[in-house]
Amino acid sequence: MTASEPGTVRPGGRTARVRDAVRRATLAELAERGYQGLTVENVAARSGVHKTTVYRRWRDAEGLVADALELAAGEPWPVPDTGTLAGDLRAIARLVATGFTDPGQGPVTRAFVLAAAQSTGAARALHAFFARRHEQSAAVVERAVGRGEAPAGTDAAEVVRITVAPLYYRLFVTGEPVDEAAADRAAASAATAARTGILVT
Amino acid sequence: MTASEPGTVRPGGRTARVRDAVRRATLAELAERGYQGLTVENVAARSGVHKTTVYRRWRDAEGLVADALELAAGEPWPVPDTGTLAGDLRAIARLVATGFTDPGQGPVTRAFVLAAAQSTGAARALHAFFARRHEQSAAVVERAVGRGEAPAGTDAAEVVRITVAPLYYRLFVTGEPVDEAAADRAAASAATAARTGILVT
Numbered sequence: 570m571t572a573s574e575p576g577t578v579r580p581g582g583r584t585a586r587v588r589d590a591v592r593r594a595t596l597a598e599l600a601e602r603g604y605q606g607l608t609v610e611n612v613a614a615r616s617g618v619h620k621t622t623v624y625r626r627w628r629d630a631e632g633l634v635a636d637a638l639e640l641a642a643g644e645p646w647p648v649p650d651t652g653t654l655a656g657d658l659r660a661i662a663r664l665v666a667t668g669f670t671d672p673g674q675g676p677v678t679r680a681f682v683l684a685a686a687q688s689t690g691a692a693r694a695l696h697a698f699f700a701r702r703h704e705q706s707a708a709v710v711e712r713a714v715g716r717g718e719a720p721a722g723t724d725a726a727e728v729v730r731i732t733v734a735p736l737y738y739r740l741f742v743t744g745e746p747v748d749e750a751a752a753d754r755a756a757a758s759a760a761t762a763a764r765t766g767i768l769v770t
Numbered sequence: 771m772t773a774s775e776p777g778t779v780r781p782g783g784r785t786a787r788v789r790d791a792v793r794r795a796t797l798a799e800l801a802e803r804g805y806q807g808l809t810v811e812n813v814a815a816r817s818g819v820h821k822t823t824v825y826r827r828w829r830d831a832e833g834l835v836a837d838a839l840e841l842a843a844g845e846p847w848p849v850p851d852t853g854t855l856a857g858d859l860r861a862i863a864r865l866v867a868t869g870f871t872d873p874g875q876g877p878v879t880r881a882f883v884l885a886a887a888q889s890t891g892a893a894r895a896l897h898a899f900f901a902r903r904h905e906q907s908a909a910v911v912e913r914a915v916g917r918g919e920a921p922a923g924t925d926a927a928e929v930v931r932i933t934v935a936p937l938y939y940r941l942f943v944t945g946e947p948v949d950e951a952a953a954d955r956a957a958a959s960a961a962t963a964a965r966t967g968i969l970v971t
Contacts, residue, residue, distance in 0.1 A: 605888075679887065682887070682942065682943055683884070683887045683888070685942075685943075685945065686880065686883070686884050686887070686942065687806075687884070692945050693945075695943070695944070695945060696944055696945040696946070699943065699944040699945075699946075700944075703944075727955060730936050730939060730940070730944075731932075731936055731955075731956065731959050733939070734935040734936040734938070734939035734956075735931050735932055735935040737935070737938070737939050737942075737943050738931060738934070738935035738938050738939060739931070741883065741886075741887065741938075741942055741943070742883055742886075742896070742900065742938050742942065743896070743897055743900040743901075743904075743931075744886065744893050744894075744896060744897040744900075745897070745900075754928060754932075754968065754969060755932065755935075757963070757968045758932050758959055758960065758962075758963035758968055758969070759959065761959075761962055761963050761966050761968060762958070762959035762962050762963065765962050767955065767958045767959055767962060768955060768959070
């Protein structure tokens, strides 16, 4: 990554505005054309940022994707708090399922995963993105342990993985529908597994 | 698919031999170069089958991948029979995890999923491949229902999805290690979910 590190410029400054414009253009291009259609030229044209600036700071499609993911990882994410582990995991699973069919978010998710399969830089950025999401979601497991719904030492990231994995599997591997019923079954399975202590590490 | 349908030629006949040679060459090319490096020319050269024959019957990379998957789907697959649902699901999960790190099978699995993300024909073939695998694996759930380990009406395909999905999620989405411990946790979660009746449809 050759882009400025977050925090080295004041929020709302010119550098931050340029970075945000390039990021938005990257997401729009990914939604429209996918990773294979992502070029510095198109992102420059769409963002209104000069092509030489985009080349200098982001270099190529890989750099653009990595930066877009880095920004996405830092964004607030609605961690549910329904009062039960089963309810919270169901909310997380439904959020993921809804995201897949969202006309803006769905194609971008596909593009990110496809990019990660083809580029080491994108894979590293996607890995960091999910590590952050798993961390953020850990709160629902910590609260469940506090309420006595799961034993102490339950691996929060693993509970989240088991909650969302069947949805990603349907979308990216088997090409099966990702509906609310599938989301609810995946969440219920993860909640049950957590309750029985299988996911203590 | 323009290749001959299986069964229209006698096994071991010239058509079957050509198809097998092309399929082996496709798998070897996928392992070496991935989906993006798969070409009719390279498959023809590696298989020793004339280029015009490969073009006529398989047309392009998409046709080659679809046919390789169709043949793979028909192959015998070792459905475990350990005497318990938990043991059978653990064996299935470990088999998947081992396949990912196998130097021949791992790259081909990646190439198939990447191909499916980029081509409708490959996606259709991969969907059919997994439908067949889920069907074959249903035996372990049927036996478990017979032994009283899971209630009647348990959705066998869903049990298998929940068993293997966390492994595919780690490999293709988050880029996390797929080890035996991860396989065992995924299998134990699925077995527990099945036992409690969550996966009855």
